[in-house]
Amino acid sequence: MDFRETDEETRFRLELRKWLASVPHRRQGSADDSDTVAMRFTAGRRWHSALAEGGWLGLDWPTEYGGRGLDGAYQIILNEELDAIDAPQLATWVGVELVAPTLLRWGSPAQRERHLPPILAGTEVWCQGFSEPDAGSDLAAVQTTATRTETGFVLTGHKQWTSWAQFAQYALVLAxxxxxxxxxxxxxxxxxxxSAPGVRVTPIPMLYGDAEECDVHLDSVHVPADAVVGEVDQGWQVVMTSLSLARGAATLARIRTLGSLYRHFATETLAARTAHDVLPQPLALTGARLEALRFLAYRKIGEMVEDGEPGPIASTEKLLWARFSTQLAELALDSAGLLGVTEAGPWGGSTGWRRHLYRSFANEIEGGTNEIQRTIIARHVLGLPC
Known part of the structure; x- marks a missing residue:
């Protein structure tokens, strides 16, 4: 991928930078312990609305669905400028970054026309119902059933670890x-x-205090025949597209969050040192790893520009950013000693780095566990017989 900006890309960056300077926002990580999950979601949705109204979302979507028809280089510029101002994450990222591109690839024209504009505007929130109590990492073992009827299908089953389902209006469900x-x-x-009869959503309180994951129970839920995304019995291809996106373009935003966390840590660490001290080696190495991870994501975006798919490199990136997330929190806690356990820190008031450490454990599971990613890398990147 050529990192030299064209004149058009430079104009885009300057226009975006000017717009961002004119729009107030809540800095990423500024929430405290008094904020509820709903309050954080509302703040993230408000930021979505601002970006959508400014025309900064769906940059690579076709123009007929409200996008701008641009390539991945513009998405990189957007993330760099959002990173520079420590902008918050989208609360509606599942719909924007995962569901919408999946519908663009596999959805019918009617599905795209019905759902893409409100996803882009932020008026329609989505979640994904893939994992189950007995089918987490092995999605091929899904037990939720869809029985054909004269008018469509009846779904019965139990989905678990469904992010943001308590705020969503729609779910992309694998059955x-x-x-x-x-x-x-x-x-x-x-x-x-x-909202369909037979659907019950129950938030799951997490170790780090939030309840952003949910149980979703489907008790004889009827959906029409045109609710099928792609073809009947071909859902594996659809879900693999969504998961590749979760390990692909969506990780630019995750890396942005890690960058914000790293800056918090670096600022705290360097503030305690004198001007004559050298940069602490663990801090320098952590920063180097973050930059390497960022450019790995850029390489993946380049691949997507060429063939539309992130390819096996997405598994490498997902594995590395998930591990980096945990390693950064562990390093910050180790550096703070007992204060890291007992005192306030960034990203969540009194829970500080502990909150991030707890959340990082989920990063190593969701979207495909670290073990799954290593298997994919071994088979499809290294060509090992496993």
């Missing part, structure tokens, strides 16, 4: 439409309104 022995060859993706 079994054939025998269990068929594994991934008998799965189908559906659009399910969470």
């Amino acid at each position: 079994r439409t054939g025998e269990e022995s068929a594994r991934h060859r008998a799965l189908t993706c559906f659009i399910v309104p969470l």
